[in-house]
Amino acid sequence: MHASNSQKAAPGSSVEALARRKGSLAWFWFLLPSAFLAIVFFFLPVLITLVISLTNMTTATGLSGWTWLGTGNYRKILANPDTVKYLWATTRYVVFTLLFNVVMGLVISLITTHMPQRSGLLFRAIWLLPRITPPVVYILMWKIIAANLPYGILNQLIVKPLGLATMNWIPEAAFLFVVLVNGLVGASFGMIIFTSAIESIPKDIMISSLVDGASVLQRIRYIILPQLRWPLLFVTTYQTLSLLTSYEYILILTDGNFNTEVWALWAFHQALSNYWGNFQYGMGAALAAILVVIGVGMAVVYLRYFRFGELVQEPKIDQL
Amino acid sequence: MKRVSFFAFTVLFLLVVAMAFPAGQKEKAAGLPKEVTFAVWSGNAGEIDRFRVENAVEAAKVVQSALKAKGIEIAITVKPVSDPAGWADYKRKFSLAAEDGQAPYIVVSGHEDVAPWAQAGYIVPLADSVKAVQGLHPEFADVIDSLWNCTMWHGKVWAVPQDTEARPMFFSKTKLKALGWSDAQVAALPDKIKNGEFTLEDMIATCKQAVEKAVVQPGYGYWHRPLKGGDFVQYYFSYGGRIYDPATDKLVIVQKALEQWYSFQRRCVTSGITPEKYIGTAWNVWHDSVANDKVLFWNAGTWMWNDWAKNYAKGGEEQLWKNIGYALQPSGIKGKPGGTLSHPLVYMVTSEKASGDKVKDLIAKMTTKELNTRHALESTHLAILKSQQNYQPYAQSKFLSSVTYMLNNNYYQPNHAQYGPWFDAVFNGMVAAEQGEKSPADAVKEVVTKLKLDLGDALIVE
Numbered sequence: 070m071h072a073s074n075s076q077k078a079a080p081g082s083s084v085e086a087l088a089r090r091k092g093s094l095a096w097f098w099f100l101l102p103s104a105f106l107a108i109v110f111f112f113l114p115v116l117i118t119l120v121i122s123l124t125n126m127t128t129a130t131g132l133s134g135w136t137w138l139g140t141g142n143y144r145k146i147l148a149n150p151d152t153v154k155y156l157w158a159t160t161r162y163v164v165f166t167l168l169f170n171v172v173m174g175l176v177i178s179l180i181t182t183h184m185p186q187r188s189g190l191l192f193r194a195i196w197l198l199p200r201i202t203p204p205v206v207y208i209l210m211w212k213i214i215a216a217n218l219p220y221g222i223l224n225q226l227i228v229k230p231l232g233l234a235t236m237n238w239i240p241e242a243a244f245l246f247v248v249l250v251n252g253l254v255g256a257s258f259g260m261i262i263f264t265s266a267i268e269s270i271p272k273d274i275m276i277s278s279l280v281d282g283a284s285v286l287q288r289i290r291y292i293i294l295p296q297l298r299w300p301l302l303f304v305t306t307y308q309t310l311s312l313l314t315s316y317e318y319i320l321i322l323t324d325g326n327f328n329t330e331v332w333a334l335w336a337f338h339q340a341l342s343n344y345w346g347n348f349q350y351g352m353g354a355a356l357a358a359i360l361v362v363i364g365v366g367m368a369v370v371y372l373r374y375f376r377f378g379e380l381v382q383e384p385k386i387d388q389l
Numbered sequence: 390m391k392r393v394s395f396f397a398f399t400v401l402f403l404l405v406v407a408m409a410f411p412a413g414q415k416e417k418a419a420g421l422p423k424e425v426t427f428a429v430w431s432g433n434a435g436e437i438d439r440f441r442v443e444n445a446v447e448a449a450k451v452v453q454s455a456l457k458a459k460g461i462e463i464a465i466t467v468k469p470v471s472d473p474a475g476w477a478d479y480k481r482k483f484s485l486a487a488e489d490g491q492a493p494y495i496v497v498s499g500h501e502d503v504a505p506w507a508q509a510g511y512i513v514p515l516a517d518s519v520k521a522v523q524g525l526h527p528e529f530a531d532v533i534d535s536l537w538n539c540t541m542w543h544g545k546v547w548a549v550p551q552d553t554e555a556r557p558m559f560f561s562k563t564k565l566k567a568l569g570w571s572d573a574q575v576a577a578l579p580d581k582i583k584n585g586e587f588t589l590e591d592m593i594a595t596c597k598q599a600v601e602k603a604v605v606q607p608g609y610g611y612w613h614r615p616l617k618g619g620d621f622v623q624y625y626f627s628y629g630g631r632i633y634d635p636a637t638d639k640l641v642i643v644q645k646a647l648e649q650w651y652s653f654q655r656r657c658v659t660s661g662i663t664p665e666k667y668i669g670t671a672w673n674v675w676h677d678s679v680a681n682d683k684v685l686f687w688n689a690g691t692w693m694w695n696d697w698a699k700n701y702a703k704g705g706e707e708q709l710w711k712n713i714g715y716a717l718q719p720s721g722i723k724g725k726p727g728g729t730l731s732h733p734l735v736y737m738v739t740s741e742k743a744s745g746d747k748v749k750d751l752i753a754k755m756t757t758k759e760l761n762t763r764h765a766l767e768s769t770h771l772a773i774l775k776s777q778q779n780y781q782p783y784a785q786s787k788f789l790s791s792v793t794y795m796l797n798n799n800y801y802q803p804n805h806a807q808y809g810p811w812f813d814a815v816f817n818g819m820v821a822a823e824q825g826e827k828s829p830a831d832a833v834k835e836v837v838t839k840l841k842l843d844l845g846d847a848l849i850v851e
Contacts, residue, residue, distance in 0.1 A: 128505045129508040129509055130508070131508075134508075134510065148842055149842060150835045150838055216674070217674070240666030240669055344812070346484070346499075348480075
């Protein structure tokens with residue numbers, strides 16, 4: 070093939086061949102920066118974490134005086150009476166926060182795309198505020214909202230006027246607050262993606278469906294939601310994995326008290342936070358390694374069973 | 390194609406080259422004779438704790454002039470760092486800095502860090518025995534003898550005491566009188582606690598009465614610490630528990646004492662004198678309530694007195710004297726004397742290279758009655774020197790001189806590298822029992838299982 074091509078008009082063919090070669094290596098150069106980041110900031114740390122998890126590294130051994138334990142840390146985790154408790158807390162946290170994130174994201178994007186554009190923009194901007202507020206400031210606000218008298222806003226403005234018993238609401242409803250705090254941040258992710266998906270639906274289809282007699286709700290059900298299938302699955306996958314490993318808001322809000330200690334927070338507490346200064350690096354690494362395995366496992370499940378391969382082929386927005 | 394690849398290669402090369410340089414320069418060993426720079430760190434420090442490190446600045450001047458008198462010209466500069474970060478964060482900073490060779494030459498921390506940090510090689514021993522360290526400087530010989538126990542690990546002295554405190558049971562005199570107690574009864578309470586006549590049971594009963602008679606709001610009878618801390622082991626000791634066996638250098642768990650302690654915490658909740666979901670209350674809310682006479686009994690530390698006087702009590706220290714009394718921690722067993730936990734902070738040295746003797750000189754000059762009393766008065770910590778107790782400014786402090794007796798009935802946490810995991814397991818069990826998640830008996834079983842897992846051979850179960 071090459072030979073016959075090069076026997077044609079010589080400059081054209083060498084340019085053609087060059088273009089082919091250029092095209093075939095472009096993907097490599099485009100991928101290189103992110104591949105480099107992924108290797109340096111994910112694969113290498115995962116490898117190092119796995120290695121540390123096989124040792125007895127703690128503050129007391131220092132980073133150089135440790136010995137190999139083999140599967141010792143993993144056996145300790147299996148035998149620990151708290152393991153099931155933390156696993157259950159993590160599952161509840163991920164499931165309920167995910168539900169909140171996805172449902173609220175959908176609801177906000179549907180409502181804000183059905184109002185005048187400026188108002189829609191304004192509300193979406195407001196919903197972005199929790200995400201862009203520094204976590205410490207954000208949680209401080211929640212703590213002040215939930216605090217007992219004379220500090221708490223909830224108690225001052227709602228509970229006391231209604232004549233109900235006032236209290237510090239975070240210990241009483243810790244799990245609810247954890248879900249709300251994370252959900253208010255997470256909902257904006259789905260909101261942005263769903264909104265752009267809805268706005269990419271061709272305007273003539275949107276208008277003609279109303280002209281044809283469909284109500285707004287029917288249009289949502291039969292035209293908008295089917296278009297959102299792929300964004301919905303993407304948001305669900307992404308946020309499941311993101312929630313599995315997130316703990317910073319819980320750390321600042323309750324520090325794992327009141328049954329809110331999730332697996333990632335447990336790993337952090339073991340490895341990097343000890344009142345008496347004896348950090349258990351090896352044990353924390355083992356906990357983190359298990360989380361990585363769970364995360365990768367779930368990613369594989371999502372990719373296979375929700376046919377993610379199809380998502381990255383052709384944009385589905387054009388098809389109805 | 391060539392342009393693209395050339396550009397990409399250049400970028401990659403620059404990245405790799407940039408990564409080859411370590412972030413920041415490491416501190417050079419103070420081998421030069423002309424100048425020495427010491428960094429001194431302390432953590433969990435508010436404004437009132439600043440003298441822990443600022444005393445080093447004064448001490449440096451003294452050491453410098455003493456050397457000059459001997460004909461040695463040397464400029465000693467101290468970089469004091471008073472870190473407000475909590476203990477966990479501060480100790481993490483120090484551990485990571487130590488691993489990177491960037492540790493300060495002198496670090497102030499709890500005595501319990503001697504064991505893990507010595508084992509890790511982060512700190513260096515100062516002397517081979519108490520006698521040896523006392524012989525190094527007259528200031529060290531002046532330190533109260535029993536305090537050296539907190540600086541020992543595997544037979545050597547690894548630190549110099551910086552301060553100490555006691556953790557009394559505070560009570561509201563005004564509320565006790567509102568309950569019907571006479572002035573004499575209120576005045577006699579500290580002695581009764583000391584002799585084991587007034588126990589934790591009596592305290593629960595008194596608080597219950599106060600709630601029933603509306604002298605305090607429900608849940609405001611007895612307030613312990615709202616967050617993790619060593620204070621809690623006082624109630625384990627109150628029921629006859631012990632943490633450490635010096636003969637075998639192992640940690641101990643006494644199941645009966647543990648269960649009785651957990652029951653006590655749970656009974657405080659079920660009697661309505663302590664809120665159930667209490668752990669996690671913010672410190673400022675806690676201080677505000679106890680300093681302003683809203684609670685009947687609460688356990689706290691002597692160092693909080695000045696903090697309350699300056700930052701929380703609306704009427705300043707006068708209000709505190711009017712309303713508040715204090716005593717040892719009541720025992721759980723009738724006839725067993727009350728006691729209290731002391732948690733001395735200590736100066737530790739991180740590097741032999743740090744000009745060896747000059748560091749010990751500096752610490753010695755920080756351990757004088759003048760400088761230590763300055764810190765003691767500002768932050769209401771207790772005397773560590775024998776000469777301090779009769780030193781006028783200290784003796785004149787009404788509060789400090791009236792609590793110093795507690796040091797005769799005190800105990801310490803052990804210097805054992807695995808104490809951290811011991812405490813975590815025991816504390817988490819207490820929280821579970823107090824909040825009703827588990828019965829005290831079940832909580833104890835789980836704690837013992839966890840301790841055996843975490844500590845293995847380093848544990849004795851009684």
